[in-house]
Amino acid sequence: MFSQSPYACRVEWGKRGAREAAERGDIMIIVDVLSFSSTVVSALRYGAVLYPYPPDLNGKEYAEKLGAEYILGRAEAAKVGKPTLSPVSFRSEHANKRYVLSSLNGAFCTWIASEVPALFIGSLLNASSAAAAANRFQAQTKANITVVPCGEQWSNRKEEEDALRPSIEDYLGAGAIVSMLDGEKSPEAEVCMGAFQSARQKIKELIWESGSGRELRAKGFGEDVIHCSRLNVYQTVPILNKDHFVEAQY
Template sequence: MFDQSPYTCRVEWGRRGAREAAERGDIIIIVDVLSFSSTVVSALHYDAVIYPYPPNLDGKEYAKNINAEFILGRSEAAKAGKPTLSPVSFNEKHRNKKFVLTSLNGAFCTWIASKVPALLIGSLLNAASVAEVCNQLRLQKNASITVIPCGELWSDGKEEEDTLRPAIEDYLGAGAILSYLEGEKSPEAEVCIGAFQQAKPKLTQFIWDCGSGRELREKGFEADVGHCSLLNAYQTVPILKDNHFVRYIQ
């Protein structure tokens, strides 16, 4: 049986990893660098209120029921001048406003793992800060920590194939966070840290040129890629409370 249970700090991929970590009762850090995690961190930096919601359910109806704005797709929202899954679309105008944000990866993993001692959002933008908070929570709650790089989904996968597309930006984001975490690391976590440390001198370049980065740039969202590759730009740490993210206040 695949298991990292002897170790305090672990790393597991995607929805399956989120479910198993939740079943263990771990503290969970969701990492979806391009772009759910970076967007949530950026939105809360400006004190917006974000409700994560899985895309297979009716997010528009949910937004209506809680008196929030449903976040549209990047292109559609950009034309309307509204905030989107693009992290750079949030600013001071969105302070205290409620938004429902869906995504195939980060929001879905959040939904799956919502019933845990603590669920936080991590990215390159807040790697050191989210790790610092988790170091405190681990002692308070006597729980292990699992970092979940969400990855992407293949859009044209065949029935017999896996749908998860491992994403290096999420792996590097997870490695950055793990490098600041205290406690014994699993071999999987140590290797993830090693990948980040090796990539750190070229981190911005790697995020810019990786498959997911190129995919966004080709759609005209170069600013998103540059923003999401910034290491420790924010101290904002989103934590899930009552179905929405709030800033963790120490």
């Protein structure tokens, strides 16, 4: 049976990894650099209130019940000037407004793991602060920490094929956070940290040319790639409070 026990700091991929960590009762850090995590961090920095929700459920109906606005897709929202999964679309004018944010990866993993002792959102933007928040909570609770790089989804996959496509931006984001976590690290966490340390001086270039980066650029969202590739520029750390994100105190 696959296991990273007895290590205090672990790395698990995607929805299955989120479920495994949730069942263990671990502190969790969700990492979806392009773009769920970066969007949540950026939006919360401006005071917006975000409710994560899986994309295959009725998000619009859920938003209506909350008195919130359902966030549209990037292209659709850009036409009408509304905030979207693009992190640079959030500004100070969105403070104290409620939004339901869906995504195939980060929002879905958050929903799966919503019952853990603490669920933080980490990215390159807030890697150091996210690690500090998790370390403080770990010291208080003695729970283990699992960092979950969410990855992407293959399109047009066949029925017998896996949907998860591991992505370097999430692996590097996870590695940046892992490098600052306390506690003994699993081999998987050690290798993830090593990838970040090796690539640290050229993270922006690697993500810009990565498959995910090129995909966003082709759709006209190169500014998102640039924004999400910056390391430790924010101290904002979102933590899930029942059904929405608030800023963690650490």
